[in-house]
Amino acid sequence: MAQMRIKDIAAEAGVSPATVSRYLNNRPGQMTEETRARIAAVIERTGYRPRAAARNLRSSRTNLIGVILADIANPFSSAMLEGLSASAAARGCSLMTAISGNDPAKEAESLTRLIDAGVDGLVVNTCGGNDEAIAAAAGRLPVVLLDRDVADGGVDLVTSNNRELVAGLVDALAAAGSERLCLLTEASDDSPVRRERAEAFADELSRRGLAGEVVTLADGGATGVGRLDKTIRDYAGKRLGLIAVNGLVFLRLTEALAQLGPSLPAGLKIATFDDYPWNHVLFGGVTTAAQDTLTIAERVVERLSERIDVVTTTVGEAAKLAPKRIEIPGHIEHRASTSR
Amino acid sequence: MAQMRIKDIAAEAGVSPATVSRYLNNRPGQMTEETRARIAAVIERTGYRPRAAARNLRSSRTNLIGVILADIANPFSSAMLEGLSASAAARGCSLMTAISGNDPAKEAESLTRLIDAGVDGLVVNTCGGNDEAIAAAAGRLPVVLLDRDVADGGVDLVTSNNRELVAGLVDALAAAGSERLCLLTEASDDSPVRRERAEAFADELSRRGLAGEVVTLADGGATGVGRLDKTIRDYAGKRLGLIAVNGLVFLRLTEALAQLGPSLPAGLKIATFDDYPWNHVLFGGVTTAAQDTLTIAERVVERLSERIDVVTTTVGEAAKLAPKRIEIPGHIEHRASTSR
DNA sequence: TCGGTTTACGAAATCGGTTTCGTTTCGAGT
DNA sequence: ACTCGAAACGAAACCGATTTCGTAAACCGA
Numbered sequence: 021m022a023q024m025r026i027k028d029i030a031a032e033a034g035v036s037p038a039t040v041s042r043y044l045n046n047r048p049g050q051m052t053e054e055t056r057a058r059i060a061a062v063i064e065r066t067g068y069r070p071r072a073a074a075r076n077l078r079s080s081r082t083n084l085i086g087v088i089l090a091d092i093a094n095p096f097s098s099a100m101l102e103g104l105s106a107s108a109a110a111r112g113c114s115l116m117t118a119i120s121g122n123d124p125a126k127e128a129e130s131l132t133r134l135i136d137a138g139v140d141g142l143v144v145n146t147c148g149g150n151d152e153a154i155a156a157a158a159g160r161l162p163v164v165l166l167d168r169d170v171a172d173g174g175v176d177l178v179t180s181n182n183r184e185l186v187a188g189l190v191d192a193l194a195a196a197g198s199e200r201l202c203l204l205t206e207a208s209d210d211s212p213v214r215r216e217r218a219e220a221f222a223d224e225l226s227r228r229g230l231a232g233e234v235v236t237l238a239d240g241g242a243t244g245v246g247r248l249d250k251t252i253r254d255y256a257g258k259r260l261g262l263i264a265v266n267g268l269v270f271l272r273l274t275e276a277l278a279q280l281g282p283s284l285p286a287g288l289k290i291a292t293f294d295d296y297p298w299n300h301v302l303f304g305g306v307t308t309a310a311q312d313t314l315t316i317a318e319r320v321v322e323r324l325s326e327r328i329d330v331v332t333t334t335v336g337e338a339a340k341l342a343p344k345r346i347e348i349p350g351h352i353e354h355r356a357s358t359s360r
Numbered sequence: 361m362a363q364m365r366i367k368d369i370a371a372e373a374g375v376s377p378a379t380v381s382r383y384l385n386n387r388p389g390q391m392t393e394e395t396r397a398r399i400a401a402v403i404e405r406t407g408y409r410p411r412a413a414a415r416n417l418r419s420s421r422t423n424l425i426g427v428i429l430a431d432i433a434n435p436f437s438s439a440m441l442e443g444l445s446a447s448a449a450a451r452g453c454s455l456m457t458a459i460s461g462n463d464p465a466k467e468a469e470s471l472t473r474l475i476d477a478g479v480d481g482l483v484v485n486t487c488g489g490n491d492e493a494i495a496a497a498a499g500r501l502p503v504v505l506l507d508r509d510v511a512d513g514g515v516d517l518v519t520s521n522n523r524e525l526v527a528g529l530v531d532a533l534a535a536a537g538s539e540r541l542c543l544l545t546e547a548s549d550d551s552p553v554r555r556e557r558a559e560a561f562a563d564e565l566s567r568r569g570l571a572g573e574v575v576t577l578a579d580g581g582a583t584g585v586g587r588l589d590k591t592i593r594d595y596a597g598k599r600l601g602l603i604a605v606n607g608l609v610f611l612r613l614t615e616a617l618a619q620l621g622p623s624l625p626a627g628l629k630i631a632t633f634d635d636y637p638w639n640h641v642l643f644g645g646v647t648t649a650a651q652d653t654l655t656i657a658e659r660v661v662e663r664l665s666e667r668i669d670v671v672t673t674t675v676g677e678a679a680k681l682a683p684k685r686i687e688i689p690g691h692i693e694h695r696a697s698t699s700r
Numbered sequence: 701t702c703g704g705t706t707t708a709c710g711a712a713a714t715c716g717g718t719t720t721c722g723t724t725t726c727g728a729g730t
Numbered sequence: 731a732c733t734c735g736a737a738a739c740g741a742a743a744c745c746g747a748t749t750t751c752g753t754a755a756a757c758c759g760a
Contacts (some may be wrong), residue, residue: 023748036710041748051708072478073422074746076413077715084456084477092438093637100430101441104458109469114477117457129449139413141630150560274641283487297433298638301614306504365716374741381718391738414716418745 024068027097031061044070076138081332085324086134088115088127089169090147095296096313097145097265100166103317104143111325113140124149131157141324146160146170148211164320164329169212176327178320178346186220188352189263189291192307194230196289196358198261201225202251204273205265217265217293223286231258237272245276253286257288261358267294274302275287290357316348364408366592373402384410405569416478421672425664426474427457430487431507434605435636437485440506442445443657444483449554451628451665464489471497486510488551502667504660509552516667518660518686522553526560527584528692529603532647534570536698540566541572542591544613545605557605557633571598577612585616589698592625599627602700608636616644630697632699645695655687 026044030037033056035055042051043059062068076082085108089097101117108115116139118130128150134142141162144154151170157163158175165177193201203221205214218234227231237247250258264270270292290303295310329340366384370377375395382391384400402408416422425448431436440459448455456479458470470488474482481502484494491510498501500514505517533541543561545554558574565572577587592600604610610632630643636651663686670681 024747027746037747038711038749039709042709045748057710071417071746072476073416073420074715075411075748077411077417077717077746078748080413080715082413092442093435095433098432098438101457102459102461105457109458109473114473115457117441117455119442119444120445121442126449133449133454136409136412161469180394268371268637271637271641274638278641278644296638297608297611298636298642299616301611301618301642302638306620359574366718367716377717378719378741379739382739385718395738411716413716414745416745417716417747418718420745 024066026068026070029059029062029066032066033059035059038041045199054360082138082140083113084116084137084139085113085321086139086142087345088113088130088134088138088142088144088146089119090122090127090145091118092119094294096167096311097292097315100145100317103314104321107318107321111321113321116222120147122147128153135161138326142318143324162324162331164324164327166316166320167213174343176317176323176344176346178323178348179213180311180316180350181347183214183223184221185293185311185350186217186226186263187206189293189307189309190224190228191231192291192352192354192358193261193263193289194228196261196360197287198259198289199231200258201230201261201263202255203232203234203263203265204248204269205234205236206269206272207236208267214265221263232261237269237276244330245279248273248276249280252280252288257284257291260285261289261291264290264292267296269290270294270296270306299353299355300353303357306356308353308357310349310353311350312348319346319348364406366408366410369399369402369406369408369427371676372406373399375399380570389623405615420478422480423453424477424479425453425661426477426479426482427455427493428470428474428482428484428486429457429459430462430467430485432459432461432474434634434636436507436651440485440657443654444661445660446686447661451661453661462487465658468493475501480668483660483664502664502671504637504664506656506660507553511627514683516663516686518656518663518688519553520651520656520690521687523560525633525690525692526557526603527564529633530561530564530570530649532569532631532692532694533601533603533629533699534568536700537627538599538629539543539571539594540564540598541570541601541603542570542595543574543603543605544588544609545574545576546609546612547576549606549609554605561603572601577616579644585619588613588616589620592620592628593605596625600625601629601631604630604632607614607632607636607639610634610639610646611638618662635693639693645697647695648693649690650693651690659686659688 026040027039030040033040039051039055040059041055087101087104089101091097105115116137118133118134120127120130124147127147131150131153135157141357143164143166145166146154146168151172154163154170155172155175163175165175167179169177190201203218205218221234235247235251262273264273291307291308292299295308299306299308323344327341366377366380370380373380374539379391379395380399428442431437445455456474458474460467460470465488467487471490471493482497483504483506485506486494491512494510495505495512495515497627503515505515507519509517527663530541543558561574575587575591576584602613604613609640631647632639633649636647639646639648641682663684667681
């Protein structure tokens with residue numbers, strides 16, 4: 021018998037397909053312990069597995085969660101993917117992933133492809149440029165945004181407490197004796213996350229009466245060095261503290277500092293966002309604002325499940341959930357780079 | 361009209377559902393340019409999208425490729441995922457991903473979950489311990505192994521040319537003046553890839569008449585330092601060259617060297633596998649054996665597609681493809697760590 | 701013992717496409 | 731003009747589960 025169907029199982033067990041179906045989904049209409057056992061035995065013996073396609077068609081649920089990631093090279097994304105995968109699996113769901121590579125066109129294409137594939141819900145770590153399309157999608161199926169918001173608002177968002185993390189890094193640098201602070205960013209990065217961190221940085225400086233600014237390292241290696249060199253000279257004589265707005269900027273900074281070599285100002289302190297593995301190693305350990313990726317992933321899936329349940333349970337427009345913004349607290353890893 | 365079905369489209373266009381289906385899949389039985397245009401117009405106007413579940417059920421194809429990755433934290437895996445995603449999308453397929461986290465139990469679970477979900481084929485970057493299950497799966501649906509082989513053999517495998525890469529790194533170190541070479545590995549890593557590199561390393565040493573050995577850094581931070589320290593003292597007075605068998609070992613090595621600090625032997629040269637972004641930065645640039653991840657991904661999907669086509673085209677056991685081993689050449693990035 | 705409510709289960713419709721099998725139409729060859 | 735084969739298309743079966751609806755048996759209190 022090549023492939024068994026539910027009716028074959030039913031026949032073997034001497035019941036109807038409907039009953040087997042009830043067994044498979046352990047439905048409210050319970051069955052006798054005896055029939056349950058008989059069905060279980062047949063399934064066990066034959067190794068029967070229900071065909072997902074048939075199930076999906078009739079129930080119009082797939083137990084699939086679509087995930088669109090902007091940049092998988094970013095360890096934040098890989099950690100997130102791992103977390104999402106685990107959380108989804110715990111709920112019996114699988115992940116359909118798409119990677120936009122920060123290309124809005126690819127992101128848009130992924131959006132329609134995943135929706136067409138029939139995912140129950142969508143997790144989007146947007147690269148920007150598709151705000152309307154994403155908002156529209158959120159009107160048609162459950163969507164939870166990851167880390168990056170869309171302009172419209174009105175869509176669930178799970179993110180870190182960026183403002184507190186910025187404050188934490190400023191704290192660490194100030195405690196290490198820095199008198200002037202710079203937040204290093206990249207020209208190409210105009211994400212809401214960067215903006216939020218930059219704003220928080222400015223607020224924090226003025227709150228404490230500290231001097232400093234946001235410095236945009238130009239894209240492309242060499243110019244980054246030049247800009248950094250200039251910054252360091254601008255603040256000559258003062259104890260300088262640098263914060264990299266994300267892990268990639270931090271790498272660029274490291275490269276630039278290596279090129280500047282011996283001329284580094286005394287007492288330069290460094291801190292960064294994103295807890296990459298090499299943060300333990302570079303500069304003897306870099307003080308880092310680490311996000312709680314596992315919890316973020318867990319809450320994303322949890323929230324998405326809520327919405328999916330609402331969609332499949334309630335009939336009409338009845339119980340529409342209000343959009344929600346969820347902030348997951350991260351923490352500061354204090355390392356050698358901000359010791360006195 | 362909330363959701364259109366194919367019969368609605370057919371009615372609007374004044375044709376039968378069968379014809380619309382033919383249009384959607386542009387089937388051999390061509391249609392008049394005129395009917396084609398009429399159908400296209402209706403679909404365009406209504407924004408109709410066929411339901412994947414229904415299509416899957418009848419055609420028993422899903423256009424889904426399952427991917428099981430051992431360790432997404434490894435940038436090799438993320439790069440691979442990005443490549444797979446692109447290659448699959450180019451063929452109109454989506455990716456269902458699962459991450460085992462190097463846990464054989466999770467890997468086994470992912471295997472059945474993805475198969476149950478009805479993927480057309482499977483890409484497996486195995487963490488080991490499921491060789492029989494994987495071989496069995498390969499008997500029931502197309503499977504291509506990524507980077508890591510299974511014991512049984514008999515399953516397609518796409519991998520890098522590890523032996524040549526090892527030779528290339530040995531070359532680089534020898535050219536930099538190293539007299540003694542060590543290949544650093546991790547105790548926990550017993551993968552076929554590690555074994556292959558270790559064997560190639562031993563062969564290469566004996567071929568050139570060089571002295572050296574494979575050194576296993578114990579797991580856990582501190583002991584790694586001790587083992588490394590001992591190694592360096594063992595070879596005191598000789599110019600030592602170290603090769604990290606993979607990117608994680610390299611990080612461990614970096615950490616250990618940082619702790620050993622000033623006592624480093626003069627002329628220590630370093631090289632590593634896996635082109636992580638920080639390889640540009642650490643030690644002023646580390647000579648690296650880089651794998652051609654994009655090509656690997658492309659070939660994996662290509663091979664899988666071949667198998668999928670064979671399965672859906674041929675009737676019985678007719679044209680079974682012989683298992684194939686595909687090696688994608690990588691290359692050596694020469695950087696400062698092996699300059700004279 | 702009897703009416704009324706659960707409980708356990710079966711028959712058949714259903715999800716929305718694809719595929720098979722015919723039928724009609726069209727054009728080429730003689 | 732007539733035949734024949736291919737091209738264009740429609741009717742209906744089909745994929746394999748879920749779900750609705752209905753019925754018989756079991757249970758339960760009065």
